[in-house]
Amino acid sequence: MTHDDLRIDGDRLLRRIGDLAAIGPIDGGGSCRLALTDEDRDGRDLVVTWMHDLGLDVAIDGIGNVVAVRPGRSDGPPVMTGSHIDTVRTGGRYDGNLGVLAGLEVLETLTERGIETEHPFAVAFFTDEEGARFPPDMLGSLVYVGGMGIEDALDITGIDGAVVGDELDRIGYRGPYPCPGPAPHAFVELHIEQGPVLEAEGVTIGAVTGVQGISWTEYTVTGQSNHAGTTPMHLRHDAGFAAAGIVTHVRELATRMGDRQVATVGRLELHPDLVNVVAGSAVLTVDLRNTDEPLLQQAEADLAGYVADLAAAEGVEITSRSLARFEPVVFDERVVDTVAATAERLGRTVSRMPSGAGHDAQMLARVCPTGMVFVPSRDGISHNPAEHTDADDLVAGADVLLQVMLALDRADLGEGAPS
Ligand code: HGY
Ligand code: MN
Ligand code: MN
Numbered sequence: 001m002t003h004d005d006l007r008i009d010g011d012r013l014l015r016r017i018g019d020l021a022a023i024g025p026i027d028g029g030g031s032c033r034l035a036l037t038d039e040d041r042d043g044r045d046l047v048v049t050w051m052h053d054l055g056l057d058v059a060i061d062g063i064g065n066v067v068a069v070r071p072g073r074s075d076g077p078p079v080m081t082g083s084h085i086d087t088v089r090t091g092g093r094y095d096g097n098l099g100v101l102a103g104l105e106v107l108e109t110l111t112e113r114g115i116e117t118e119h120p121f122a123v124a125f126f127t128d129e130e131g132a133r134f135p136p137d138m139l140g141s142l143v144y145v146g147g148m149g150i151e152d153a154l155d156i157t158g159i160d161g162a163v164v165g166d167e168l169d170r171i172g173y174r175g176p177y178p179c180p181g182p183a184p185h186a187f188v189e190l191h192i193e194q195g196p197v198l199e200a201e202g203v204t205i206g207a208v209t210g211v212q213g214i215s216w217t218e219y220t221v222t223g224q225s226n227h228a229g230t231t232p233m234h235l236r237h238d239a240g241f242a243a244a245g246i247v248t249h250v251r252e253l254a255t256r257m258g259d260r261q262v263a264t265v266g267r268l269e270l271h272p273d274l275v276n277v278v279a280g281s282a283v284l285t286v287d288l289r290n291t292d293e294p295l296l297q298q299a300e301a302d303l304a305g306y307v308a309d310l311a312a313a314e315g316v317e318i319t320s321r322s323l324a325r326f327e328p329v330v331f332d333e334r335v336v337d338t339v340a341a342t343a344e345r346l347g348r349t350v351s352r353m354p355s356g357a358g359h360d361a362q363m364l365a366r367v368c369p370t371g372m373v374f375v376p377s378r379d380g381i382s383h384n385p386a387e388h389t390d391a392d393d394l395v396a397g398a399d400v401l402l403q404v405m406l407a408l409d410r411a412d413l414g415e416g417a418p419s
Contacts, residue, residue: 002410003115004345008105008402010395016101017394020046020085021093030093030385035086035128035139036064036167043085044173047100047125054108056123060175062150063143064127064168067181069120070107072409077368078122079408080184081106081401083191083360084129084140092192092387094394098375099190100125102398106405117409119185126360127173134158135216136324141363146180153179159267186408187364188335190373190401192389194357196380204396205343205350206374210330211362212260212291212354215300216323218267218283219246219307223316225272225280237315240270240279245314249306250286253299261299262289262356285323291354293327328354329362334413335371335404342403343373348396357382369413373400 023046024031024039033039048066051058056068069078083099103123110121126144131137134156143153154165168174198206223239250263264287270279286303290296304320311318336352343350355362355372364370375397378388 003406004403006109006113006115006402008102008109008395008398010391010398012108013101013105013395013398014391016050016104017093017097020097020101024087026090026385028385030387031087031091032089033085033087033091034089034133035130036133036162036164036171036173038171040086041171041173044125044171047085047104050104051123054104054111056107059177060173061144061177061181062174062179063140063153064173064175065124065140065144065181067122067124069122070110072117072120074118076119077183077185078120079117079405080122080124080187080364081189081405082122082124082126083189085125086128086130088130088132088383090384092382092385094192094387094389095194095382096129096191098192098389098394098397102190102401105398106402109402117406119409121405121409122184129360131324133160133162134164137214137358138326138360138363141360143179144181145363145366147363147366150179183367184364185368186335186411186413187361187368187370188339188373188401188404188408189359189361190375190397191359192382192387193374193377194380194382195377197353198351198374198376199378199380201351203349203351204376204393205339205348205400207336207340207343207350207352208331208355208372208374209336209352210328210354211359212289212356213293213296213328214324214326214358215288215296216325217286217320218323219286220319221282221316223280223314224278226278228276228278231278236278238278239282239316242310242314242316242318243268243270243279243282243284245310246284246286246307250288250303253302257295257299260291261295263287263299289356291328326358326362329365331361331365331371332369334411335369335408338404338407338411339371339373339400342407343400346396346399346403348400369408373397373404
């Protein structure tokens with residue numbers, strides 16, 4: 001039986017988005033809830049309370065992923081939705097939060113209307129999707145699908161020296177459920193686009209075809225601190241100069257490669273960071289992304305060659321360590337088609353597009369048929385408190401999510417991971 005007339009309660013969804021955004025508030029209406037901080041704990045507690053209030057069966061696993069399940073007629077793998085509620089330091093109120101709260105709204109709507117599904121339905125939030133405090137990004141969902149061992153994940157040290165396992169214990173979210181977790185019947189994630197495409201096209205729904213490849217590297221430059229006034233230029237081994245060279249090279253590299261290549265230096269620390277001292281050392285990060293794996297490898301090789309030449313020319317040592325490396329992901333065509341057909345059936349404009357941002361869905365795609373629903377971001381802004389999506393679009397996205405999950409519940413998707 002289809003429930004094409006079924007719609008979520010938009011006011012309740014918007015209210016919960018506001019309630020969650022009020023935890024870890026920052027100027028401009030956004031939130032700062034870095035993974036496993038007190039603010040993250042408080043956000044988790046609020047969402048888990050809502051899950052319990054709905055009568056869902058809430059499971060917390062060893063990396064702190066939270067999965068809440070509404071029973072179906074069968075006991076098999078659930079149709080799952082979800083995302084994340086941790087944020088970057090300059091987080092908006094929709095990145096991740098929309099997907100979790102819309103999932104909660106879907107389950108509450110089904111319960112309110114007394115609708116029984118074939119499969120159980122689940123809504124999850126995954127730990128440390130941002131990877132901003134503890135790299136890599138999508139850490140929780142990566143462990144959930146078996147892409148990283150739980151012990152390796154628990155040992156990760158963050159940018160502030162904290163350790164994942166200790167922080168999970170401290171906030172009370174190292175749960176008893178095993179990792180990896182059980183593969184869902186299917187997974188679909190609602191998320192803001194975080195880019196300018198849908199708005200520019202005047203389209204409401206994105207049927208996401210996949211996620212681009214991600215390469216994060218941390219560089220440590222070791223030179224020689226020296227006096228800014230007395231040291232002749234040709235005798236310097238200036239870690240600050242070398243770091244600045246990497247910053248300008250990655251911009252030049254992305255510009256030269258063009259098309260979808262992007263490159264970012266988001267973190268840059270000099271030591272001793274004083275006006276009259278030639279920097280003795282520097283730590284910086286480079287984020288390279290491309291939808292095409294060979295081109296991403298080409299960008300990595302170009303940068304590695306530049307860094308080696310730079311180190312020799314400046315007489316500094318430059319070491320590197322990978323913080324994250326995920327190849328591009330293509331979502332299951334059947335799920336992408338379901339998203340597009342559902343949006344059209346609901347009278348919404350839709351276009352197919354890849355995701356520039358990483359998402360938990362790219363990890364779930366390893367173990368089950370997976371897709372994503374996008375809604376537009378105003379001016380394409382995200383990872384910024386000015387992040388905004390119109391209320392009508394938020395509700396439209398949640399209604400599409402509801403109907404896609406019902407369609408996946410009825411679909412025979414076969415066993416195991418998709419082809
Ligand atoms: O880095 C990303 O693309 C995501 O926001 N974690
Ligand atoms: Mn996100
Ligand atoms: Mn994000």
